[in-house]
Amino acid sequence: AQSVTQPDIHITVSEGASLELRCNYSYGATPYLFWYVQSPGQGLQLLLKYFSGDTLVQGIKGFEAEFKRSQSSFNLRKPSVHWSDAAEYFCAVGANSGYSTLTFGKGTMLLVSP
Amino acid sequence: GAGVSQSPSNKVTEKGKDVELRCDPISGHTALYWYRQSLGQGLEFLIYFQGNSAPDKSGLPSDRFSAERTGGSVSTLTIQRTQQEDSAVYLCASSIREYTEAFFGQGTRLTVV
Numbered sequence: 001a002q003s004v005t006q007p008d009i010h011i012t013v014s015e016g017a018s019l020e021l022r023c024n025y026s027y028g029a030t031p032y033l034f035w036y037v038q039s040p041g042q043g044l045q046l047l048l049k050y051f052s053g054d055t056l057v058q059g060i061k062g063f064e065a066e067f068k069r070s071q072s073s074f075n076l077r078k079p080s081v082h083w084s085d086a087a088e089y090f091c092a093v094g095a096n097s098g099y100s101t102l103t104f105g106k107g108t109m110l111l112v113s114p
Numbered sequence: 115g116a117g118v119s120q121s122p123s124n125k126v127t128e129k130g131k132d133v134e135l136r137c138d139p140i141s142g143h144t145a146l147y148w149y150r151q152s153l154g155q156g157l158e159f160l161i162y163f164q165g166n167s168a169p170d171k172s173g174l175p176s177d178r179f180s181a182e183r184t185g186g187s188v189s190t191l192t193i194q195r196t197q198q199e200d201s202a203v204y205l206c207a208s209s210i211r212e213y214t215e216a217f218f219g220q221g222t223r224l225t226v227v
Contacts, residue, residue: 004156009154041220042220043118043205043207043217043219043220043221044157044205044207044218045218046215046216090156090157092156092157096213097213097214098212098213099145099147099159099162099207099209099212099216100147100159100162100170100212102157102159103156104156104157104158105156106154106155106156107156
């Protein structure tokens with residue numbers, strides 16, 4: 001069965017500092033991988049996704065993620081965090097791009113300090 | 115509409131009562147999904163509708179949960195005889211078709227007291 005682990009429940013980063021959110025997955029074949037962001041009281045917004053090809057994926061809002069098969073990881077990064085990035089971030093893995101197959105991690109809450 | 119609309123945004127109900135949660139997908143989207151987000155948990159898939167096909171109900175946690183989608187548009191998620199463990203945010207999402215990006219509504223926060 002597929003699973004996703006986001007080891008950090010909370011992360012605090014100073015505004016302007018770099019960010020890396022960790023995501024490890026378990027899946028038997030080549031996974032489809034996603035990162036979502038959820039602002040308070042909002043639904044989820046897709047940041048980026050990986051299906052195949054270049055392992056470094058660029059997303060919206062200046063985010064990127066790198067697929068590392070050897071480490072079963074898909075970490076999310078941003079070089080300089082803005083206060084508006086404070087939100088909860090979810091990593092998800094699927095057997096394909098169908099949303100009914102996705103398994104979500106429990107999320108990482110990002111706090112941005114001034 | 116411009117986005118996925120869910121109503122009500124908040125619902126408080128007494129244990130044992132039935133509740134109905136509504137989802138208005140983006141016009142023209144044939145795929146519709148319901149998820150449950152419990153405190154400190156990720157999203158849990160509940161049910162999936164695609165066009166006129168039979169829905170994928172594999173994620174429904176018990177027979178107290180049901181959903182329908184009328185006319186390929188609006189969907190209603192019904193929880194019968196609510197229990198305290200049903201307290202969660204229920205999110206609806208829609209996509210143009212399966213395997214394309216899904217857009218999420220803001221969710222309905224259900225509290226069972």
